[in-house]
Amino acid sequence: MATILLENATLIDGTGADPKRGVSVLVEDGRIQSIFTDKSKRPKADKVIDLSGMTLMPGxxxxxxxxxxxxxxxxxxxxxxxxxxxxxxxxxxxxxxxxxxxxxxxxxxxxxxxxxxxxxxxxxxxxxxxxxxxxxxxxxxxxxxxxxxxxxxxxxxxxxxxxxxxxxxxxxxxxxxxxxxxxxxxxxxxxxxxxxxxxxxxxxxxxxxxxxxxxxxxxxxxxxxxxxxxxxxxxxxxxxxxxxxxxxxxxxxxxxxxxxxxxxxxxxxxxxxxxxxxxxxxxxxxxxxxxxxxxxxxxxxxxxxxxxxxxxxxxxxxxxxxxxxxxxxxxxGLELVSKATVLGEMAAIVSATGTNAHLFNMEDRIGVVKEGRDADLIAVAGDPLSNIGVLVDAANVKLVVKSGTIVKNTL
Ligand SMILES: [Zn+2]
Known part of the structure; x- marks a missing residue:
């Protein structure tokens, strides 16, 4: 499988932690191999995708x-x-x-x-x-x-x-x-x-x-x-x-x-x-x-x-x-918008990523962006924490990676 390097993203990792800027993620053999912010550690990859201005999230x-x-x-x-x-x-x-x-x-x-x-x-x-x-x-x-x-x-x-x-x-x-x-x-x-x-x-x-x-x-x-x-x-x-x-x-x-x-x-x-x-x-x-x-x-x-x-x-x-x-x-994604009006944006995102993964008994594989997990990742134009509505329109979802394979890329 081709290795993919996703660079310069703002990361919302699905755990509820605050977003992190300038994050890069290396995808190898269908998994998240490494997550880093230090550019001097930049590994080689078959495909490099610049995610400046984008939010990277778990699928x-x-x-x-x-x-x-x-x-x-x-x-x-x-x-x-x-x-x-x-x-x-x-x-x-x-x-x-x-x-x-x-x-x-x-x-x-x-x-x-x-x-x-x-x-x-x-x-x-x-x-x-x-x-x-x-x-x-x-x-x-x-x-x-x-x-x-x-x-x-x-x-x-x-x-x-x-x-x-x-x-x-x-x-x-x-x-x-x-x-x-x-x-x-x-x-x-x-x-x-x-x-x-x-x-x-x-x-x-x-x-x-x-x-x-x-x-x-x-x-x-x-x-x-x-x-x-x-x-x-x-x-x-x-x-x-x-x-x-x-x-x-x-x-x-x-x-x-x-x-x-x-x-x-x-x-x-x-x-x-x-x-x-x-x-x-x-x-x-x-x-x-x-x-x-x-x-x-x-x-x-x-x-x-x-x-x-x-x-x-x-x-x-x-x-x-x-x-x-x-x-x-x-x-x-409208369900996340409705959930956010009751519980806030981050809670809505966590429920649709990390919590659902536990519910599915798949918490060891999906739901959070963490080294070793399946590379199910999306990159979204905009910031879902300031406007969760960006998750509603498929046109905002620029990149979809499922099990380490790029299944959508409109960047
Ligand atoms: Zn039903």
Missing amino acids: LTDAHVHLGALGVNSPRTQSPEDNLTSYVLDVVENIETALQEGFTTVRDAGGLDPAFAFAVESGHIKGPRILPSGSFISQTGGHADFRDRFDDRPPRVVPGILAGPVLCDGPDAVRAAAREQLRKGASQVKLMGSGGVVSPNDPLEGTQFTVDEMLAAVHEARAVGTYVMAHCHTSPAVNNALDAGIRSIEHGSILDEATAKRIVKEKAFMVPTIHIIEMLGANSTAHGLSHYSLHKLDKVRSQLPLSVALAAKTGVSLGSGSDFLGKKQSKR
């Missing part, structure tokens, strides 16, 4: 993507009008856009067949490293049961292409569903633990799956060295998930203090998804939300920033997730 990560969930309501509803070839091309476009925007690792929170992650790994798709969950696992009538009341056909699944939801009830069925997703290549298992905004028939406050059902999935995930992530908007749902040993709490939108403390005690993570809620609120008609969904959205929208602030104050490890759905997913 961004997104812990809650739905690259394959193209309909707001369901991966199933897209099938009658849209053929599977178009579906695949739309998914590939979502994947490619994420990398162009500087995201080098993403965790899919359901709806993407792991085959797409394999296609990235093998070089067929130019995208971020994807940690897929495969299908959503939901109880009947739960958040991933998007059928209307008069439809009892099972959701559509096309192995290798379309990972529609799996609806199951009882610990053994949940166990089998978790095993099935892991067999198909899921990095972790995704469960629906509470009602949700866009689902047609479930109250937001409803808890979904019993602790025993979730425990079965947690057992299976742990048996192969991984974990479960659960969609939970409210405190009772979060507590059920924690009772079952679930490690990654998605949303946590309506959180009380005792529950926040418990997340810390159990060493779990929370991934609030702030921007999507604002966006759905601002464009509810465009997204075709029903009155019922709008009512649920209002509850989440009023509480979510308060819950994020409470979680941060309590010491909860907060990951960063966009929860973007649909076709033409772009401007993923």
